Amino acid sequence: xxxxxxxxxxxxxxxxxxxxxxxxxxxxxxxxxxxxxxxxxxxxxxxxxxxxxxxxxxxxxxxxxxxxxxxxxxxxxxxxxxxxxxxxxxxxxxxxxxxxxxxxxxxxxxxxxxxxxxxxxxxxxxxxxxxxxxxxxxxxxxxxxxxxxxxxxxxxxxxxxxxxxxxxxxxxxxxxxxxxxxxxxxxxxxxxxxxxxxxxxxxxxx
Amino acid sequence: xxxxxxxxxxxxxxxxxxxxxxxxxxxxxxxxxxxxxxxxxxxxxxxxxxxxxxxxxxxxxxxxxxxxxxxxxxxxxxxxxxxxxxxxxxxxxxxxxxxxxxxxxxxxxxxxxxxxxxxxxx
Numbered sequence: 001x002x003x004x005x006x007x008x009x010x011x012x013x014x015x016x017x018x019x020x021x022x023x024x025x026x027x028x029x030x031x032x033x034x035x036x037x038x039x040x041x042x043x044x045x046x047x048x049x050x051x052x053x054x055x056x057x058x059x060x061x062x063x064x065x066x067x068x069x070x071x072x073x074x075x076x077x078x079x080x081x082x083x084x085x086x087x088x089x090x091x092x093x094x095x096x097x098x099x100x101x102x103x104x105x106x107x108x109x110x111x112x113x114x115x116x117x118x119x120x121x122x123x124x125x126x127x128x129x130x131x132x133x134x135x136x137x138x139x140x141x142x143x144x145x146x147x148x149x150x151x152x153x154x155x156x157x158x159x160x161x162x163x164x165x166x167x168x169x170x171x172x173x174x175x176x177x178x179x180x181x182x183x184x185x186x187x188x189x190x191x192x193x194x195x196x197x198x199x200x201x202x203x204x205x206x
Numbered sequence: 207x208x209x210x211x212x213x214x215x216x217x218x219x220x221x222x223x224x225x226x227x228x229x230x231x232x233x234x235x236x237x238x239x240x241x242x243x244x245x246x247x248x249x250x251x252x253x254x255x256x257x258x259x260x261x262x263x264x265x266x267x268x269x270x271x272x273x274x275x276x277x278x279x280x281x282x283x284x285x286x287x288x289x290x291x292x293x294x295x296x297x298x299x300x301x302x303x304x305x306x307x308x309x310x311x312x313x314x315x316x317x318x319x320x321x322x323x324x325x326x327x328x
Binding site: 043044045046047048050061062066067068069100101103114115116117118119120121130153195 | 270
């Protein structure tokens with residue numbers, strides 16, 4: 001096993017066997033800018049973390065901000081998101097019915113998200129665990145902001161229009177702790193992403 | 207990300223315990239590896255923090271907005287103080303001008319004395 005960190009620079013890595021899939025230019029830059037404009041309609045608040053997990057996870061370790069849109073995304077953005085979901089279905093067999101509502105999150109200078117797993121808090125949820133994480137980069141920072149999968153020795157830099165999808169669960173449905181990852185600090189500029197998660201079953205809000 | 211440090215550890219483990227680790231066959235090998243190497247690997251342990259939360263609220267919470275506003279106002283006040291300390295404000299310029307005006311007659315007197323001393327020394 002080669003543990004050397006692989007830094008992806010504008011490449012496309014589409015390997016069904018890999019737990020992490022990267023597709024560059026999944027969305028054109030112009031559309032990323034347009035969806036970013038949705039932020040004008042809402043306010044940014046400190047990003048939330050989920051409550052209890054099975055292992056001894058400590059504090060929140062998250063200093064990003066999430067967009068609150070009273071009433072949801074605007075009409076163009078709503079249609080655009082449905083097209084993205086269709087694209088995800090066509091290329092990666094993502095089930096749109098199992099997706100959580102999209103969240104827009106931004107990391108300003110110095111902000112980060114410490115090492116964590118995206119699963120482990122939804123055993124009793126009717127929709128089940130977060131089987132896959134789906135992240136779309138809307139705005140890339142000048143420096144920093146990579147997503148680091150430390151147990152995979154994989155560093156993925158944020159590039160506008162880049163889609164990153166990864167599996168969180170083992171074949172049996174348990175959390176795959178080898179998918180531990182971190183949003184590394186942004187040193188210059190700002191990183192803004194759209195993120196959602198595909199659950200094991202149809203998503204219902206509770 | 208200390209990739210080089212981890213590289214060395216991984217190479218050593220592979221060398222000692224083989225290219226594949228079969229936990230079904232030899233489950234306690236992993237305990238041995240942890241025992242041997244835990245001190246050398248940075249950041250070992252479970253995920254440090256909790257998973258990202260669910261969707262943000264659909265309605266604006268007034269309390270949340272006010273909290274965020276207060277944080278921003280504090281930031282603005284702090285930045286404002288920092289700027290005041292560094293900027294060349296009109297008030298500061300006026301103060302500096304007054305100080306210069308006070309010093310000017312003394313400066314002229316000193317210059318005259320210097321000229322006189324020079325003339326005397328020739």
